[in-house]
Amino acid sequence: MRIASNWVFRETSRLGFAAVLLAGSIQAQADLRVFACEPEWAALAQELSPRSVVYSATTAQQDPHQVQPRPGLISKMRKADLVVCSGAELEVGWLPVLQQKSGNRKVQSRDEGLFFAADYVETIDKAESTGPLAGDIHEDGNPHLHLDPYRILDISKALAERMANLDPASAKIYRDNQSAFADRWQAQIETWEKQAEPLKGLNLIAYHSNFDYLLNWLGINTVGDLEPKPGVPPSSRHLASLLQKSQSLQVDGVIYASYQNAQGADWLSKKLGVPNVELPMSVGGNEDSHDLTGLYGSLIQTLLKTVTGSSS
Amino acid sequence: MLATASSTDFFDPKLSLILDGQYTTEKSALSERNKGWGIGHIELGLSSTLGDYFYGKYMGTLHEHGSKIEYETEEAFIQTLALPDGFSLRAGRFLSDVGYLNGQHAHADSFSSRPAVYRGMLGDHYYDDGARLSYVMPTDIYWVLGAEAFRGKKMRAVGITDPESVGVYTAFTKIGGDFDEENSWQLGLSYLRNRNGAGVSELDHDEEEHEDHEHHDEHGDHEEHGHEDEGHHEHAGHDDHNHSHGAAYTGKDTYLAEAVWKWAPGGNYKYQSLTLSGEYLISKNISQTIKNDENHEGFYLSGVYQMSPEWFAGVRYGEVEGYEAHGDHFHEQTLKETDVVLGWTRSHAMTVKLQYTHQSGDDLPNIAGDMLTLQFTMSLGDHDAHSF
Known part of the structure; x- marks a missing residue:
């Protein structure tokens, strides 16, 4: 201690000492x-x-x-x-x-x-x-x-x-x-809520529960998870059953986090013919996410651009 | 492991059970494990913080010892969490922090057995009753200094009849840090002073009749070794007689050097990572009876590559060279070991390993030549936190 x-x-x-030097110019x-x-x-x-x-x-x-x-x-x-x-x-x-x-x-x-x-x-x-x-x-x-x-x-x-x-x-x-x-x-x-209006009601397949809070907030539905169990990597068997299940659903895209391997998401999104989107998991997850505001802005813009094909 | 408890949960117990079973095609040199099916190292642990100031842990193990299954307490200690910055004190029974692997739990190992040099010179893994004081320096680089005092019974040499009650003192230091986001390293040096580490051979081992309790209570059959036929090979390495965690090769002064380097792309350990590690051990002053310059000595080098979240593969090479006293002279014993392991793991809860081992050497029983080991480890209960 x-x-x-x-x-x-x-x-x-x-x-x-520094404060005295700067005499009130900086708190x-x-x-x-x-x-x-x-x-x-x-x-x-x-x-x-x-x-x-x-x-x-x-x-x-x-x-x-x-x-x-x-x-x-x-x-x-x-x-x-x-x-x-x-x-x-x-x-x-x-x-x-x-x-x-x-x-x-x-x-x-x-x-x-x-x-x-x-x-x-x-x-x-x-x-x-x-x-x-x-x-x-x-x-x-x-x-x-x-x-x-x-x-x-x-x-x-x-x-x-x-x-x-x-x-x-x-x-x-x-x-x-x-x-x-x-x-x-x-x-x-x-x-953000105004910008994200067009995202409401989208159906996405996610990789782990990383973005559940975000998706709940924006009114986006999660219709599948690339992981068979939390923390267990996507297996080909699980992906195949996910593909089958998805064909009867309207799926708008597959998302995964900046630290995750794109393989499973790539494969499934190609099969489904929907966009495959890497989202920043946190600050520093992409170029725009230099702070919390940048991170949220980038998450919404990325989803708008790739999934709905629009941006604001 | 250590619970991150608030002061509201004074006692926050974590229970963990490690189940470990294996099949081995051969009996191995300097090892307690039998050929065929067997249990490995089953651990039942209970740990908790005690308020914000203490952490306590109990761990009992079941393992094979020759034809028997033994239950033993490997850890039962209390550690401070609130000494002045950087200091911590631990007392009870615990794993010594000398070397790199010794302080880690066997179930977290990438290989299904400890390196030959550990089995020969530390009794597989060295735990004992005693106390440890350690201090983490307030430097930018990680730098820890520590000292331990132990009873030292498991490290007692053959023929010691009047052992010192605090038999082992250790001092160690480790430094480490990150080269960059992807590369981390640690280096360490340890010294183990074993006051009962120099053996006494039969030569001047005249009947000393007094046998104190200490000597008697746990496999106190050391004297009997002295009466055995010199050429009797079961004697070698003591692994059929001595306690399973007793070290076959001891000396008054043991030095350990360790180096570890870990790499993961982007520092993300989920998908791929590489761990390179190596240790060197040398024991000096190994006999009171025989005037000598011989030292017990050994090392290992290991590389483990995690190629996906579920698969890893590793290679390890190690040697140990020890001396067994026979009256007025030594018999040199050597073991060279190469291991190749392939492992599959599911979210750290279950691991299956297939290991190929090649052993060669001299003057030791059960040198296996080629052997295969299939090991299953399952972790039940609370998540276990592992060290670097």
Whole structure:
């Protein structure tokens, strides 16, 4: 603790010095060291605290279920003040190892430096039973909750409060940033909902439950999953039965995430003669997804362009 | 594994059961496993955080020991989560963190057996009763320092009649990091001081009648070895007599060096990944009786390629060279082993491995030549988190 508080003290005094130098031209903001499990939480933390040092353990090209608890992540967690993750067991295969090996007591408790987004919103699809062969099922529900903008609002509020608790001296800054973010975000939601009107009622086949929150929000139906069971890769047998099932349905497209292999989706979309769409899983998932707003905008534009052939 | 509990769930138990069965065409050198069908390493574990400050774990195993099935407690420890930054303390029975593979659970291995050098010099995997203090440096690069003190019974050399009660001390350091998004590495050096590690041969092993409890309670048949016919080959490697987790080759000073490199395209471990690892072990001062410069020594190099979410293949080569004391001289024993494995896994819950092993060497029983092993591992219960 001594080392960490020295560090905080040093940083604060350096910032104080900088603030004096810049004499009000820039509002001084406190630093937190934030370790985000996924890039969406890094982006949100950055919105709420632009001066914090934020590190994302994964990219949008990596499956967040399957992450190596590698040394480079342990050293990052060792120095973190705050760990922000999806929760709902998404990171259960690797986060506990990092926590334990980091020896960082600040990030062990969900009341202190460990923040699970899923603790602050309702999740969908809570599984009633899980067995060893059920695949990557989450009893706590679908953890890919960052693609519902209303949930993002609730989470941003909870996260700003957590930052304020951890760093009371800058509490006002986090809360102000959050309310500014919320205003912008609310306005965006209206725009996005208008833009996405033509997507309502589409029938898509997805790869894993990655986009369920997004599709629910936009009124898009999921009529099939490339995975026979969650986390189990598409088998040719499953794809064949999916093809058969789809022929009696109206299918408008097949979607998969930026970290997923396109093979199964390619094959099925060709057979069905429908578009095959790669969607950014998170911030950094494609060129336009440089932040949360960019990510949502890009998801909607990509769907509009490829599935309905229009864009706005 | 470690539950990410809030303070509201003080006790949040996780139960896990690893079922492991296998068929082997031959009995293997420096191994407890029998030919034919057998159980592998069945593990029943219960772990929980205790508030935000402690983590506790119990793990019992069932495994074959000669013709018997044995139940043993391999882990029963408490670890702190809330010492000042970077420090943690663990006490109880647990796997030593020396070397790379030793701290990992066997069911997570890519191969169906530990390398020959582990089987010979660490008793397959070294766990013991003791305490560990470790410290993660606040550096950008991962750097951990640790020290352990153990009872050391499993690492006791042949002929030790009055063992030190804290027999083993270890010190280790590991560094690691990411070259880039796709490439990660770790290097480590460990030292194991074994106060009971230098053997005593019959030569000056005059009847010391006092047998303390320590010596007696667990397969305390070391003395009997000394009376056996020198040429009696069952003696070699002790694997038919000694405890299954006892090391055949011990010394006062053991050094371990480890290197691991992992790669996945885009850092995405879902579809493809490559793991290269290697370790080198050397034990010095191996006998109190025989004046010598001989060292037990061995290494392995392994490469495992995950080619799809469900399939992986691996190759491993390893050697171990050990010395067995016979009165005033040593018999050199060597084992060279090549393994090729093909594995299929479904969401980490079930793994099937087919492994081909070729063994050659000298002066050891059960050198297999060619053998095949088919292994099934099933993980029931809570998701298990594995180390790097």
